[in-house]
Amino acid sequence: MAALHSFSAAARHGGFSKAADEIGLTQSAVSRQIAHLEDWLGLPLFDRAGRRVALNAQGEAYAAAIAPALDVIRRATAKALAPRSDRTVNLATLPSFGMRWLAPRLPHLTSRHPDLLVNFAARTDEFDFAQEPFDAAIHFGRPDWPGAKHDLLFRERSIPVVAPQLIGGLKTPADLARLPLLTQSFRQDAWARWFDLAGVSPRPALRAGPSFAHFLMLAQAAAAGAGAALIPSFLIEPELASGALVQAFDLPMSGQEAYYLVYPADQSDNLGFAQLRDWIIEESREEAYRAAP
Missing domain, CATH: 3.40.190.10 (Periplasmic binding protein-like II)
Structure with a gap:
């Protein structure tokens, strides 16, 4: 991992000196780590000319291939190290849903649970909860979010x-x-x-x-x-x-898709999330009644 970390930094900066500054090693230590990686792979990743180094085509391809995996490891590590509290919940929400449905209702949640802190972030794509700092998300579509539990909120008109x-x-x-x-x-x-x-x-x-x-x-x-x-x-x-x-016309259109609260199974043990979940489901009942045919 040390060799991969050194190589990734050197690839981003185009040299060993700035990579050393970023990761807190000496330039010679970075050079040794990358040399070890090249020996292990059996191929050069940088072209060397005296003290000058330049990422070669093999190095560019390797850097691009390992970047997503290293990013996943960074995010997972940051999530594991982050202090956890059952009074804080991180919720990913569709932007329009968050602005027009969730945000105006927040005073109801605050009055019920004044010590509960809910952080909102706008997301439109599905993601892996194991790799992201979210406890739950608002999903529109079918109950098909991989690896997540689904609570039906309401359908739209x-x-x-x-x-x-x-x-x-x-x-x-x-x-x-x-x-x-x-x-x-x-x-x-x-x-x-x-x-x-x-x-x-x-x-x-x-x-x-x-x-x-x-x-x-x-x-x-x-x-x-x-x-x-x-x-x-x-x-x-x-x-x-x-x-x-x-x-224009009183002809509302509904479909099989709906809004869901989605979350990993282990969130059920989180008191703060349980309170947020109960509140969202209760608030959604009126909307579900209005959306019913």
């Missing part, structure tokens, strides 16, 4: 919305096809499914508009008049209440 200035020309669902149809990046087929739900036949030619990674960006574009958008209603309650967005 996506509704077609437009800016107020666009609503006048919409008499039937088919009229929406005349507008640019804004989409969320991972739901490119949402409009096609909605027109099928609305019974529009034959399906009209759809005017593809821009796509957005996050629903709140999508909502802002729709409110500005950029086109029509399909957005989960619970994420745009402020815009609907203020009139910044108007529901």
Whole structure:
């Protein structure tokens, strides 16, 4: 590991001197560690010309190959060394869900458990809990997060919305096809499914508009008049209440996917997490009732 650590630092810095400064060894010690690694591998990783060294093609390939494994080891070690408390919970959440559903409800959690500290981080991708500093995550989709337990929170109701200035020309669902149809990046087929739900036949030619990674960006574009958008209603309650967005037709769309609280099995023994879990499930009941057909 010492040899790999020295080599990784030297590969990043392009030489032994700065690598030695980073890891707290002498330049000659770094040089010896890398020489040992080269002897063990049976191939040179650096080209040497006097005191000058340069990473060669074999070294570049090896550095790229071992970097992910070393990063996993660093993260796992940092997680193992971090002080643990059952009064602190680290939760990864989808950005829009965190901003519009979790954050406004935090005073309820604080009033119930004033000594519980919940740290939130925005994440959209699945990850391995063993390699990340999170106790739980908010997941949208099916209950298929590898190696995790799933608590169903609620399903969503996506509704077609437009800016107020666009609503006048919409008499039937088919009229929406005349507008640019804004989409969320991972739901490119949402409009096609909605027109099928609305019974529009034959399906009209759809005017593809821009796509957005996050629903709140999508909502802002729709409110500005950029086109029509399909957005989960619970994420745009402020815009609907203020009139910044108007529901075009009372035809909400739901699917088999849902929001889940996901977590490793051993989290059940953590009192702080158990309190957070109970609170989230309780808060989600109202949303689940509203989303029911």
